Amino acid sequence: MAKKNAFYAQSGGVTAVINASACGVIETARANAATMGKVYAGRNGIIGALTEDLIDTSKESAAAVALLRYTPAGAFGSCRFKLKSLDANRREYERLIAVFKAHNIGYFFYNGGGDSADTCFKVSQLSNSMGYPLQAIHVPKTVDNDLPITDCCPGFGSVAKYVAVSALEASFDVRSMARTSTKVFVLEVMGRHAGWIAAAGGLIESHGIPVVVLFPEIEFDEGKFIQRVDTLVKSHGYCTVVVSEGCHYPDGKFLAEQGTRDAFGHAQLGGAAPVVANMVKQALGHKFHWAVADYLQRSARHIAAKTDVKQAYELGKKAVQLALKGHNAVMPTIDRISDSPYRYKIGSAPLSQVANVEKFMPRNFITPDGFGITPLCRRYLAPLIQGEDYPKYKDGLPVYATLKNLPVAKKLPAFELQ
């Protein structure tokens, strides 16, 4: 059997460690060069496959590939693009097959979250439905930590560490200022549907910090929230609030949607943090500060968790190993064996059970009052933020890889995205 090339692409929101998975894929493919051909990366995810915009990773030096392990965000570009079903858009699937055939691609590695698992699953069915032999493996990645089956998702541990470290540091700050100035600090974090990232803010309670966590899983109750803040400020002199961007009222309206208008009547987009902070000010009169971490949290490779980086690499490596063993339509997973000492093994799950399933915080990970995390949640989170894995620095800034990203010569006519 002639040696097949591989296609690798990054999809959806990027993370601090998705390139570590890329590094795992490319280095493992290179180590198995006898049985696997070149790795062609899609420029901007699946769009790179559809437009035949392929990057020849074999042109990158071993050092450049190794540096990917320390580099945040998507080195080949990502995309937000979901394939429709085969029935709804057969043209796209035919194009994918044409591109794969033209470049002798037999392996499809897709590095993404829930939507991407769905895309990968659809591609994995091409072997049967369209008679083109292809093995599709999904490499999990999402800061939201909401993929099923796997114990955690690469990208999450690092954002959790960032949030816990940042919330701890800012809490030391507000504690210093509280006597005559700021008494409440509000930090907004990501997580539109699931509260895993916000939960990481709850880890600082064990450092003696009075913290209120607002989860998307818990309907927001302003009265109870204000009461909780009041109690904490009275007992500690200050408090920190970690609010998920997905925090919402019982009717589903996000806290961030306040229907605010500027002087010209334009609707204003704001964050949840300023809304929560103003709420505290109006009810209790406390001076506040607020921060919105946004991209800073998911790109913060400088404070990535060592466990997370290691797992991201291992899952990329395992994806190639699964492919070489003949698997299709699977996703390598983290299977936790024990919390303390933390032990896990790399397993795998069928994509049919992964695509379009979201994993939320279990109710018993959240305290009965809805404002904190339980010891059970703490045991789950603790190992995931373990260890530091610092990049090298030059002139005060981290040394991150910017690849050559040389294109593979096109062989097909152009294709219009619809």
Place this chain on the structure above:
Amino acid sequence: MAKKNAFYAQSGGVTAVINASACGVIETARANAATMGKVYAGRNGIIGALTEDLIDTSKESAAAVALLRYTPAGAFGSCRFKLKSLDANRREYERLIAVFKAHNIGYFFYNGGGDSADTCFKVSQLSNSMGYPLQAIHVPKTVDNDLPITDCCPGFGSVAKYVAVSALEASFDVRSMARTSTKVFVLEVMGRHAGWIAAAGGLIESHGIPVVVLFPEIEFDEGKFIQRVDTLVKSHGYCTVVVSEGCHYPDGKFLAEQGTRDAFGHAQLGGAAPVVANMVKQALGHKFHWAVADYLQRSARHIAAKTDVKQAYELGKKAVQLALKGHNAVMPTIDRISDSPYRYKIGSAPLSQVANVEKFMPRNFITPDGFGITPLCRRYLAPLIQGEDYPKYKDGLPVYATLKNLPVAKKLPAFELQ
């Protein structure tokens, strides 16, 4: 002459390295125990002196004091409280002298920014004006970097490093997403009057990142700004904007003041970042993300600059040495000798020349178009973000000092703050 005790206090907004100065003061005082007595820290700055709420730092172990070097924010509590003039509030000065007399305090170390230098200067005059022998030394500290005479201020180098690292990482993120999603990322940083912190965002341009910096020193011109963003997005596919909280229109109105009202007609406090991001959206239609770093930037000890930590310690040490040599009404300073290799010495300046003077960005540190930094500015900033000085970690979180902060027994009647 009987050995005198020292008073030390932290004032104003805290930083990632103000405790490194505290460490320098306390360790140097301990090393000179033959000539200097105990260091009493004011709980919450000068308020601790007025209310006789003194902390006995001699009760802290050498290890705890050493850990201050790695701990962000103010370990003894800070305050925003400015002494009035002797004429306007003689009562406060009489109280200070009563407290100092009661506790045999002959040295006054005040660790703060511009307002605090003014307070320290007023206290330094007590020897003459009220016949109480006291030496007052100001230890500089401010993330705003706006004190005169000293080449830089402890706290600034670390926030500059945080901003440059964070802006670089987030720029890698938006670059990954730009093909189908976010094209403009806006990061809001501190600096109400001076643009030093925003300038640090300009450092990432040398890493190939298209960045627009909005300084408080440059009157905001929406048309020119939109044009600059448009040019960069057209040439690079994306761009990053670093906006100072102090950025304002020609009439002095801050960008953050948009006169927005919520559904109930309440004025909304927002940041400059969402305002700038919405401006770009409305003019150019680009999808955006924005972050407001707020306290995260000034408390980020986890990514403090080694140069900054070292200087913070050295200035605390020098303050004690100046006191022991008999100085009064002075501030130790960083005197730069050369940019590259970076060399400096510790000097000192009379407080009369420091109090109530603000140092802004020189116009020749800002590019002619007002949106970037010049090579001259780069040469100034580059050494200040050099080096990493990581804290230790335990269970995934930094090990920061929380002191015992035991009170010194009170000897005087209570005092009401006015």
